[in-house]
Amino acid sequence: MTSHTLNELIAEGVRGRYILVRSDLNVPLDGSTVTDDGRIKASLPVIEKLSDAGARVLVTAHLGRPKGAPEPKYSLKPAVARFSELAPFKVKLAEDTVGDSAKELAGSLEDGDVLVLENVRFDARETSKDDAERGAFADELVALTGGNGAFVDDAFGAVHRKHASVYDVATRLPSYQGDLVHTEVEVLRKLTTDTQRPYVVVLGGSKVSDKLAVIDNLLGKADTILVGGGMLFTFLAASGHKVAGSLLEADQIPVVQDYLKRASDAGTAFVIPTDVVVASRFAADAEHEVVAADAIEDSSFGAAGIGLDIGPISAAAFAEQIKAAKTVFWNGPMGVFEFEAFSGGTRAIAQALTESSAFTVVGGGDSAAAVRTLGFEDSQFGHISTGGGASLEYLEGKDLPGLSVLDR
Numbered sequence: 001m002t003s004h005t006l007n008e009l010i011a012e013g014v015r016g017r018y019i020l021v022r023s024d025l026n027v028p029l030d031g032s033t034v035t036d037d038g039r040i041k042a043s044l045p046v047i048e049k050l051s052d053a054g055a056r057v058l059v060t061a062h063l064g065r066p067k068g069a070p071e072p073k074y075s076l077k078p079a080v081a082r083f084s085e086l087a088p089f090k091v092k093l094a095e096d097t098v099g100d101s102a103k104e105l106a107g108s109l110e111d112g113d114v115l116v117l118e119n120v121r122f123d124a125r126e127t128s129k130d131d132a133e134r135g136a137f138a139d140e141l142v143a144l145t146g147g148n149g150a151f152v153d154d155a156f157g158a159v160h161r162k163h164a165s166v167y168d169v170a171t172r173l174p175s176y177q178g179d180l181v182h183t184e185v186e187v188l189r190k191l192t193t194d195t196q197r198p199y200v201v202v203l204g205g206s207k208v209s210d211k212l213a214v215i216d217n218l219l220g221k222a223d224t225i226l227v228g229g230g231m232l233f234t235f236l237a238a239s240g241h242k243v244a245g246s247l248l249e250a251d252q253i254p255v256v257q258d259y260l261k262r263a264s265d266a267g268t269a270f271v272i273p274t275d276v277v278v279a280s281r282f283a284a285d286a287e288h289e290v291v292a293a294d295a296i297e298d299s300s301f302g303a304a305g306i307g308l309d310i311g312p313i314s315a316a317a318f319a320e321q322i323k324a325a326k327t328v329f330w331n332g333p334m335g336v337f338e339f340e341a342f343s344g345g346t347r348a349i350a351q352a353l354t355e356s357s358a359f360t361v362v363g364g365g366d367s368a369a370a371v372r373t374l375g376f377e378d379s380q381f382g383h384i385s386t387g388g389g390a391s392l393e394y395l396e397g398k399d400l401p402g403l404s405v406l407d408r
């Protein structure tokens with residue numbers, strides 16, 4: 001199955017037509033400052049191509065996980081401000097997604113203009129499990145394109161989401177694959193069809209249940225899974241250890257126990273940290289100490305302690321595995337890298353990737369932000385993917401709704 005490409009759409013002619021583009025502008029923010037603009041830079045080429053070709057571009061995007069209603073802290077304003085600085089054309093932001101502001105501004109677009117609609121997740125229908133609800137929202141998005149529109153999906157980071165702006169609009173408009181999605185899929189396709197072993201997967205971050213779900217299909221595919229970040233505490237708890245106030249998804253403990261049981265038969269080894277950096281509270285200047293991973297509650301902070309990074313012994317052990325690998329996929333920071341005191345594990349893993357002769361892929365908004373803010377260059381890695389969950393789901397061989405809906 002193949003998808004139609006952006007170049008095909010441009011060859012068909014877009015001047016004067018409304019082209020709906022789904023981008024992933026879900027960037028990390030510090031207040032209203034974008035701390036890593038990688039996803040904005042990655043989204044720019046497709047929008048620029050369409051603008052140059054005379055399209056009237058309507059961009060949809062999400063930021064964070066608002067609860068289906070407008071919340072100022074999840075506004076796309078900072079992302080669009082940064083977009084405007086980077087783009088050679090003016091970018092407007094509507095005050096709503098499909099309301100009066102969106103309709104009025106869309107109606108006033110001229111050829112080559114770009115309008116970003118406010119966070120699609122401000123409308124609960126975007127992420128609804130109910131097909132009719134999502135469909136109704138998609139209809140309203142599509143209505144903004146007049147009668148002759150088209151859809152370009154360029155939001156690789158969201159292709160694993162069956163959401164209205166990713167999936168349902170593509171069932172309603174002639175649809176095309178954006179260049180970013182195309183490039184990302186090509187790299188991951190190579191990784192899955194020609195995997196050099198040992199194949200090491202490094203998992204961390206805070207979207208614990210999302211990422212635990214992908215491990216099921218990685219058992220037997222990956223030789224080794226290194227477990228860090230927020231999910232390590234669910235692994236420790238599954239082995240009977242107390243984790244004090246650390247991030248724990250208690251309902252996932254049986255899932256992890258099942259993985260641990262099946263791992264050796266499947267030929268996959270889990271490596272769980274043996275030491276952890278425990279803090280007195282979740283803050284950049286919190287007191288902290290390194291303790292054994294099976295004795296987190298014995299730290300000076302007792303049951304109030306929070307594990308915010310893997311310890312140095314574990315980081316060194318992970319680095320050894322990475323250096324001996326031929327393929328490494330990494331998603332999810334090892335700790336709260338945003339705070340210097342808890343960035344050591346993430347830095348050590350990034351460093352090991354740069355020193356490994358393996359083909360290395362770093363995936364995920366925060367993982368990409370982490371390597372950049374810790375001073376590494378994109379060119380030191382085989383590929384930096386804009387999608388963490390999306391690339392993991394691709395690697396486990398799942399059908400990704402945002403990709404399959406584009407297949408003809």
Ligand SMILES: Nc1ncnc2c1ncn2[C@@H]1O[C@H](COP(=O)(O)OP(=O)(O)O)[C@@H](O)[C@H]1O
Nearest residue numbers: 205206207229230308335336364365366367388
């Ligand atoms: N031990 C931990 N406790 C709480 N949060 C953590 C921990 N380790 C990492 N994190 C957080 O995980 C976040 C990134 O997670 P996630 O969104 O899953 O990664 P990505 O965007 O790369 O897919 C970071 O903001 C980081 O602070």
Ligand SMILES: O=C(OP(=O)(O)O)[C@H](O)COP(=O)(O)O
Nearest residue numbers: 026157158364365387388389390
């Ligand atoms: O940040 C994203 O994914 P990632 O953290 O897996 O890289 C994407 O923008 C998708 O966001 P979502 O996981 O809230 O659907």
